[in-house]
Amino acid sequence: MRKALFLRLFLGLAAFCILLPAALLVLWSAAARWSWPNLLPESWSGRTARELLFGAQSIWPLLGSSAALGGLAAALATLIGLLTARAAALYDFPGKPLVRFAGLLPLLIPGTVFAVGIHLALLRLGLADTLAGVLLVHVMTALPYSIAILTDVTAALGGGLEEQAAVLGAGPVRGFFAVSLPELTPGILSSMSMAFILSYSQYFTTLIVGGGRVRTLALALVPYIQGGDRSLASVYALAFTGSALGVFALFETLIHRWQKRGDRP
C-alpha cells in the first residue's frame, strides 16, 4: 500500500513537471494575445501553425534532414557499437581495457570542448562544414551509449548459442544472424533509439561542425527560442519534442513487439 502511494506521488510529480510545461507550450503556440495577469490567452490564432507547416522555414525539409541524419547516425553508431561490444564481451585481446575506456572518452570531455576540438581536426581533414563531418561527430557522440548498451546485452547473451550453431553446421556469419541477432534485437533497437535521439537533439556540434550548411530541426529551433516570438518558439519546440517522442515511441513499440513474440504459445 505504501509503495503504491509513493509510486503515485512520484508519477504525479513527474507528470506535473513534464505535462504542465508541455501544456504551456501548446497554449503559447496557439495564443495570439496573452498578457499578464490573464490565466489564459485572450485570443487565439493559427499563425504559428501556418508558419510551421508552410512558412519560409517550414518544418518538412528540417524534419527530413534531421531524421535522415539521425537514422544514419543511429545505424552507424549501432553497427560500430555492436562490433565493439562483441570484441569486448566475447574475445580476449591485449589492450582490451584501454579500448573500453576509449569508447567512453567522448562522454568525459565537455561538449563544447569536444565540438571545438573536433572541428579543428575536421578542418584539417577537409570534413568541416560537410554532412559527412556532422554525421561523424553525431556517431561519436552516440557511440559511448551504444557501446554500453550493446556490451551489456552481448555479454548477457554470451557466445554459447553461436558455439552451438557452429557445431550444428553454421558458419560464423550465418550463426550470428541465425541465433544471436534475434536475441540481441531489443538491445539493438534500444541502442538505435538512443543514438537517434542524441543525434536529433545535437545543437552545438551541428552548428560548429556543420558551419550552418547542415540544417537540422534542433538548429532551427534555437534562434526562435532566443528571439522574441514566444508563440513561434513554442510551436517549433512542440514539433521538435513531438517528433522525437514519436520516434522513441516507435522504437519502444518495436522492442515490445519483439519481446512479446517469444511468449506466444
Next chain:
Amino acid sequence: MKLEIEHLSVALEGRDILQNLSLQAEAGELLALLGPSGCGKTTLLKTVAGILAPQCGRIRLGREDITHLPPHRRGVVILFQDIRLFPHMTAAENVAFPLRMRGVGRRARLEQAAKLLDRVRLPGYGARRVGSLSGGERQRVALARALAAEPRLLLLDEPFSALDENLREDMRELVLSLHREFRTTTVLVTHDRGEALGMSDRVALLFHGEIEQCDTPEAVYLRPATRRAADYFGGCALLDGEVRAGIFRGGPVALPVSLPEGRYALCLRERMWRPAENGPYALRVERVRFRGPETAVTLAAADGTLFQKTFPGSVPFQEGDVLRFDLDVGDPVFFPQEECL
C-alpha cells in the same frame, strides 16, 4: 567414425588445461570420459569440436585430420550441459536447424524434425516454444537436434546432470537406445562413476589434464591402473605394506606374492572378506549401522586397521563381537608406493 587424439595440449588464459593427451574412440563406440570437475573434460570436448584451438597435437576423425578445420565443417556435434536451445525458435525449428544449415527445404526439414521428435518421445511437440518446455523435454529436443545434424562424432557434455534423478535414468536409457540405433561414435563426459561404468563400452579416466587409464568399465573398476584411479572409484581400501622375501605384509594381512621388494599398497575390496567359521582372520565388530536394505559394518583387526563391509539386510551380531574371516584376494592389485609418500 574413429576418433584419434594425439599429443594434444590446450592452454586457456595462459594456464595449461590439457597436457600431451592421447585418446582414441573406436568407430561406433560409446566412450565415457570420466573425471573430477575441473580436470579438463569440457575443454577436451570443445577442442575436439573446434571451439578451442590446441597449442599442439592432432585430432583425426576417420582418416581426416580435423585439427585445423573450423567447427561448422567438422561434423562434430556437442550436446552442451546447459542445453542451448535457440529461444526464438519452436522445438521443430530447433531440431531442423542443422538441416537448414545444410540447405534442406523448409517442408522436408520440418518433416524430418517431426520424425526425430517422435524418436525422442516428444510427438506433437514441434510447434511448442522452447520456453514452454520442461528441463527433460528441452534435453530431448537438444538430443533430437544433435541427431538431425547426423554427426560423425557426438560429444555429450554432462547431459544428465541438470535433470532430476528419476528423469536422469530415462534419459540414459534413451541415449543408449539411440546409440544402439544410430551407432554414432559418442564421447560421454561425466563425473558420475556409475553412469560412466553403466553406459559406456570403454571408460577413459581424466585427471588434471592427463588420461590416467582407458579401458573397459570392468577393467577400469576392478584393475585400476594407479592408486589415484583406485581412490577415485572407491569401493576398495588401500592397505599399505611391504614386500620382503616374496611375502606382502600390511596390517593384519600376509600374502605370498611375486613382486620385487619394496613398499606397496594392496587394493582390498570388501567382498574379498569372506565370513568363515575357522578363517585365519579374527576381526572385531567396531560399528554397526543398519540402513534398510543393507547394514554397514566397520571391522577392526588386532592391530587397529579398520575395514568396511556391508551385509545384506540386518546382521545377527553386534558391536564388540569377534567374527572370523577368510581373505580371498583372487588376482590382487598392488600399487608401488613412492618414497616420499
